[in-house]
Amino acid sequence: MNIIETNLSFGSMSVRSKTTRIILHHAAAKSCGAATIHQWHLNNGWSGIGYHFVVRKNGTIERGRPEKYVGAHAEGSNSDSIGICFEGDFMTEKMTDTQKNAGKELVAYLKKKYSISKVQKHSDVCSTDCPGKNFPFSEIANVSASASTSSSSSSSSSSSNSDKLTVDGWWGPKTTRRLQQIFGTTVDGVVSNQFSCYKAQNPGLDSGWEWESNPSGYSPLIKAIQKKVGATQDGHIGPKTIKAIQKWLGCTQDGCFSGPSPCIKKLQQWCNNQAA
Ligand SMILES: [Zn+2]
Known part of the structure; x- marks a missing residue:
C-alpha cells in the first residue's frame, strides 16, 4: 500500500493520545481529493482537512491531516479515532471495486498498526446520512488486520523490539x-x-x-x-x-x-x- 503525501499546511492541532477506532465517511461529492477537502475545511475556519486519509475513486490513498493529530470528522468522537473519507456520494453512487479494495487495504493497515478492530460509520456516532446508503460498510469494516500486505514502501506493523527490518533501502x-x-x-x-x-x-x-x-x-x-x-x-x-x-x-x-x-x-x- 502506498500513501500519497500531500504536504498540506495546517493551523494548530493537538496530538491524539489514543487510537481505539476507525470512522468511515464519504465526501458527499462526486469528485474531490485531499487538497480540495482541505480548502473546504479551511473555509469552515478549521485547521485544515479533518480526515486523516482520503480514498480516491482510482484507488489512490491520499494523506489528509497527519495521523498523530486529533481529527475533525465526527463530533464527539474525534479524540480517539482515525477518520477516512471516500471520494464520492454514496447516497446516489455505487463504489467501484478499485476504491473498495483500496479502502480495505487501508483499514487492514490501520487495524494492524494500532492493534484495533473497531470500525464505525459516521452515522453510528452522529445524526447524519454519511457515508451514504450505498456505502459497502461491512465489506470494508470487516477486513482482517492480517490482510494488511507489508509492501516495501509502507510496511508498518507494530514491530516488537526484536523484529528484524526488511533490508529494502526504503526509509518508511x-x-x-x-x-x-x-x-x-x-x-x-x-x-x-x-x-x-x-x-x-x-x-x-x-x-x-x-x-x-x-x-x-x-x-x-x-x-x-x-x-x-x-x-x-x-x-x-x-x-x-x-x-x-x-x-x-x-x-x-x-x-x-x-x-x-x-x-x-x-x-x-x-x-x-x-x-x-
Ligand atoms: Zn462523515
Whole structure:
C-alpha cells in the first residue's frame, strides 16, 4: 500500500493520545481529493482537512491531516479515532471495486498498526446520512488486520523490539520505528517537522515523513541521529545530515537517499545488528 503525501499546511492541532477506532465517511461529492477537502475545511475556519486519509475513486490513498493529530470528522468522537473519507456520494453512487479494495487495504493497515478492530460509520456516532446508503460498510469494516500486505514502501506493523527490518533501502514507518526504539525517542513511526525542499532530493525517504514548507519544530529522532553521526543537531534532515550519515555508514557521500538506497540498506542492516 502506498500513501500519497500531500504536504498540506495546517493551523494548530493537538496530538491524539489514543487510537481505539476507525470512522468511515464519504465526501458527499462526486469528485474531490485531499487538497480540495482541505480548502473546504479551511473555509469552515478549521485547521485544515479533518480526515486523516482520503480514498480516491482510482484507488489512490491520499494523506489528509497527519495521523498523530486529533481529527475533525465526527463530533464527539474525534479524540480517539482515525477518520477516512471516500471520494464520492454514496447516497446516489455505487463504489467501484478499485476504491473498495483500496479502502480495505487501508483499514487492514490501520487495524494492524494500532492493534484495533473497531470500525464505525459516521452515522453510528452522529445524526447524519454519511457515508451514504450505498456505502459497502461491512465489506470494508470487516477486513482482517492480517490482510494488511507489508509492501516495501509502507510496511508498518507494530514491530516488537526484536523484529528484524526488511533490508529494502526504503526509509518508511517501520525503519523509523526501529530507529526510534534504538535512539529512545517516541515510537510512532513518523519523522515530523521536516523541510519539504529536501523531500524531492531524497526519494528513498518514504511514507511516514511529515514535510512542511516552514516547519515550526524538529524531529527528536533526526536530532539523536545527528548526534550519533557528528552532524549539526537541528533535527532536520538535509544534504549535510545525509552526508554525515553516509560517512558514518561508509557509503558514497552524495547527500541524497535514492530509492531504493544502498545506504538506507546499510542503515537497516545496522538496525538489525543492534541489541533488541
Ligand atoms: Zn462523515
